[in-house]
Amino acid sequence: MQQVESNSFTKQKEVCREARLRWLSENCNLEEVEDSYRGIWEANVVPDLSNDTVITAGERLALLYIQSGRTQQADVILKVLGYKCRLAHGILDYPTSSPLESPPNPPCQIYNDYLDPLTLNILRDAFLDPGADYWVHHSYSVEPPSPYYSFVVPLESIDTTSCLGNLLRSLQSTSARLKSSSIQQATAVELWAHNRPHASGHQFHFDTDNEGCGGVVQHPIVTCILYLDAPCGGPSVVTQQRVSSRALADTAWLCPAKSNQLVVMDGKVLHGVVPGKGTAVGRRVTLMVAFWKHIRVRDTGAAARPFPWEASWAQTLLQQVPAPDPTKELRATAPIVVKGVYESVEDNRPWNRAMGLPEYDEIWQGF
Numbered sequence: 001m002q003q004v005e006s007n008s009f010t011k012q013k014e015v016c017r018e019a020r021l022r023w024l025s026e027n028c029n030l031e032e033v034e035d036s037y038r039g040i041w042e043a044n045v046v047p048d049l050s051n052d053t054v055i056t057a058g059e060r061l062a063l064l065y066i067q068s069g070r071t072q073q074a075d076v077i078l079k080v081l082g083y084k085c086r087l088a089h090g091i092l093d094y095p096t097s098s099p100l101e102s103p104p105n106p107p108c109q110i111y112n113d114y115l116d117p118l119t120l121n122i123l124r125d126a127f128l129d130p131g132a133d134y135w136v137h138h139s140y141s142v143e144p145p146s147p148y149y150s151f152v153v154p155l156e157s158i159d160t161t162s163c164l165g166n167l168l169r170s171l172q173s174t175s176a177r178l179k180s181s182s183i184q185q186a187t188a189v190e191l192w193a194h195n196r197p198h199a200s201g202h203q204f205h206f207d208t209d210n211e212g213c214g215g216v217v218q219h220p221i222v223t224c225i226l227y228l229d230a231p232c233g234g235p236s237v238v239t240q241q242r243v244s245s246r247a248l249a250d251t252a253w254l255c256p257a258k259s260n261q262l263v264v265m266d267g268k269v270l271h272g273v274v275p276g277k278g279t280a281v282g283r284r285v286t287l288m289v290a291f292w293k294h295i296r297v298r299d300t301g302a303a304a305r306p307f308p309w310e311a312s313w314a315q316t317l318l319q320q321v322p323a324p325d326p327t328k329e330l331r332a333t334a335p336i337v338v339k340g341v342y343e344s345v346e347d348n349r350p351w352n353r354a355m356g357l358p359e360y361d362e363i364w365q366g367f
Contacts, residue, residue, distance in 0.1 A: 012040050013053045020060070020143055024197045026281045030064065037061040047080060055081060063366045066092045067277035075345040078364055085351045086364035087204075087274075088343045091252055094235055094274055098254075100337040108238040108253050108265035109178050112331045114226070115167075115260055118321055122163045123228050126316040127193050128285055134313040135195060142200050149302035150192035152295055164317040166324055171289055174330065175222045175264050182221050186291040190220065190304060193287045198232035198280040201367040204272035206243055209295055210303050217243055220267035220290035230257035233284030234274035238263075239341055241270040247353040248363075254336040257284050267291075275367050 019036035022028045040057035041047060048054050058077045065074035071089045078086055086092075115123070127134055140146050155172075158165040168189055175183045194202070209218040225236060235256045239249035249270060255263045257276075265271060267290060276284075298304045308314050340350035342363065351358075 016040055016053050016057050023199050024143055027279050034064050078345045083345050083364040084358045084362040085342045085344050087366050088340050090338050091237060092274060092366045094254055095336060098336040102337050106253055107240055107269045108263055108335060110255050110333045110335055111262040112333050113260055114262035119163055120260055126313045127228055130195050142196055147302050150190050150304055151307045152188050152190050152297045152304050153307045154188045161320055162318045163321045166321055171224050178264050179222050183291060185293045186221055188292050188295050190290040195283055195285045197283055198276035201234060201275035202273035204270055204365055206270055207267055207290055220292045222267050222291050223265055224289040225263040226287040227257060227259055227261040228285045228287060230259045230284050231282035232276050232280035233257040234276040236263055236273050238265045238271045239269055242268050247357060248351055249341045252338045252341045254338060
């Protein structure tokens with residue numbers, strides 16, 4: 001009997017893994033993916049919550065339900081899994097426009113057509129191809145996700161006539177529109193990148209020095225997101241919630257994925273990326289640049305490593321380029337504002353301050 005159960009668990013695990021890989025592929029059949037997850041979730045009258053595969057299947061089925069307008073069905077699953085609240089359906093099943101005006105002092109700004117053609121092409125040479133040196137060197141993986149890694153560039157050491165130097169100077173200048181005084185105190189930047197298919201998101205998190213390890217939480221001044229190519233993918237979501245907040249965020253600013261777009265956001269706020277809904281072709285390729293007043297460079301581990309000046313991908317970024325056009329105007333555009341970031345799984349009502357602050361493992365993000 002034990003051997004039969006073991007074989008059943010192994011088969012479920014393989015079905016779940018294959019369903020995820022199909023979901024991440026271009027133009028997959030979402031009905032087949034949904035059927036696979038539903039088959040695992042409904043294999044027993046009472047789902048076996050001691051089986052991680054069953055939990056994973058239930059959560060992924062819930063996301064498919066919400067992103068296709070079936071929130072009530074999703075909440076039935078989430079209640080069984082023990083969640084009290086989740087990201088709002090208006091975020092997971094994200095809109096493409098909004099009639100709402102942004103409250104004063106939004107935590108992010110968006111600029112379209114930000115990079116000149118030469119700079120954009122150089123960055124794409126380094127990061128666009130999933131087989132490029134940057135990704136291969138770090139064994140980058142979407143599923144299972146590879147560890148976070150980043151590199152630190154001291155601003156005083158960068159050649160301002162290089163592509164990277166020009167870019168950092170431009171980003172610092174643009175970021176002054178959000179953080180006019182503190183951005184001038186930046187001494188270094190932290191760089192990292194992602195290359196993900198449509199259905200891959202990024203859990204909500206705070207940008208911190210060394211991922212918050214060591215007990216002292218320090219944040220960058222601003223974090224910039226450069227969309228090098230974005231024919232697919234869900235929006236980046238920025239909230240006003242901070243580590244010190246005593247209530248969940250109630251407003252979100254959605255930044256739709258768009259090629260050659262820049263998002264500048266306050267380095268202290270909670271943010272993430274929603275998985276793209278439906279199906280789409282291509283990959284969402286982004287370069288992140290965080291400006292720090294102080295950041296410790298680490299010779300071990302994966303975060304905040306010394307910038308590898310001699311690596312081939314780094315050499316691509318360090319090639320000489322003409323000075324940028326000083327007359328080019330920034331093309332600002334407004335993010336999509338969503339009121340109500342979280343909802344109760346009990347009755348689908350917006351989660352408010354009176355409901356208290358749930359434990360982390362009681363909040364379902366959807367991915």
